[in-house]
Amino acid sequence: MLVKICGMTSQASADLCQQDGVKMLGFIFHPSSPRNIEPPQARSIQTSGVLRVGVFVRQSAEDILRTMDKARLDIAQLAGNFDEELCARIGAERVMPVFRPEAHSTRQSLEQDLARYSALMRYALLDAGSIGGGHGRALNFSQLQGLISPVPWLLAGGLSPQNLGQALAEARPAGLDLNSGLEAAPGRKDPTKVHEALSIIRALDE
Numbered sequence: 734m735l736v737k738i739c740g741m742t743s744q745a746s747a748d749l750c751q752q753d754g755v756k757m758l759g760f761i762f763h764p765s766s767p768r769n770i771e772p773p774q775a776r777s778i779q780t781s782g783v784l785r786v787g788v789f790v791r792q793s794a795e796d797i798l799r800t801m802d803k804a805r806l807d808i809a810q811l812a813g814n815f816d817e818e819l820c821a822r823i824g825a826e827r828v829m830p831v832f833r834p835e836a837h838s839t840r841q842s843l844e845q846d847l848a849r850y851s852a853l854m855r856y857a858l859l860d861a862g863s864i865g866g867g868h869g870r871a872l873n874f875s876q877l878q879g880l881i882s883p884v885p886w887l888l889a890g891g892l893s894p895q896n897l898g899q900a901l902a903e904a905r906p907a908g909l910d911l912n913s914g915l916e917a918a919p920g921r922k923d924p925t926k927v928h929e930a931l932s933i934i935r936a937l938d939e
């Protein structure tokens with residue numbers, strides 16, 4: 734199971750979330766987010782053995798590449814409008830676009846969209862809503878069961894210890910992206926929720 738925990742705002746939050754089984758830590762570069770972080774601060778946060786993911790909403794390829802360099806990022810999560818050219822400029826191995834199941838009237842249309850980006854991304858992420866993120870709103874998990882994706886896909890949107898079991902059983906993603914559902918307050922991770930979520934995932938992933 735590919736587990737990503739997003740919204741790192743300090744070394745303490747990264748230390749809390751860098752636990753066995755966590756593969757990605759996310760840093761949000763979106764000024765209006767309560768989880769926004771500046772590139773130098775993200776750079777100063779030490780991580781080990783995890784992929785460092787930057788979350789971007791409306792930045793240009795140049796801005797994204799500059800921030801990736803400044804903050805020592807491995808992957809760009811494209812949570813705004815993206816196209817083939819943007820993905821190609823960043824490089825397929827470093828791209829995780831956010832796809833929006835609710836914007837598609839059929840499952841086939843979502844799968845076609847995923848297929849279109851097959852050579853342009855390393856992972857795909859599926860979230861609720863139409864742009865941005867961190868809204869804490871979940872997708873309809875059962876509608877995603879058996880989804881055909883050319884790359885491993887992560888489920889995002891309102892995941893918390895309360896709904897992880899249902900999400901895994903119904904959507905059956907390759908990975909999970911946890912964010913506001915593990916917070917004590919916006920931008921501040923709750924150690925109890927983080928431990929609880931990771932132990933649920935470990936138990937269900939055996």
Ligand SMILES: O=C(O)c1ccccc1N[C@@H]1O[C@H](COP(=O)(O)O)[C@@H](O)[C@H]1O
Pocket residue numbers: 739740759761763766767768788789790812858860865866867868869870889890891892910911912913914
């Ligand atoms: O969390 C944010 O503030 C945010 C802002 C702008 C773009 C993306 C953001 N977060 C991402 O949204 C999803 C789902 O988050 P949640 O579980 O619903 O809180 C996740 O991928 C975050 O990386």
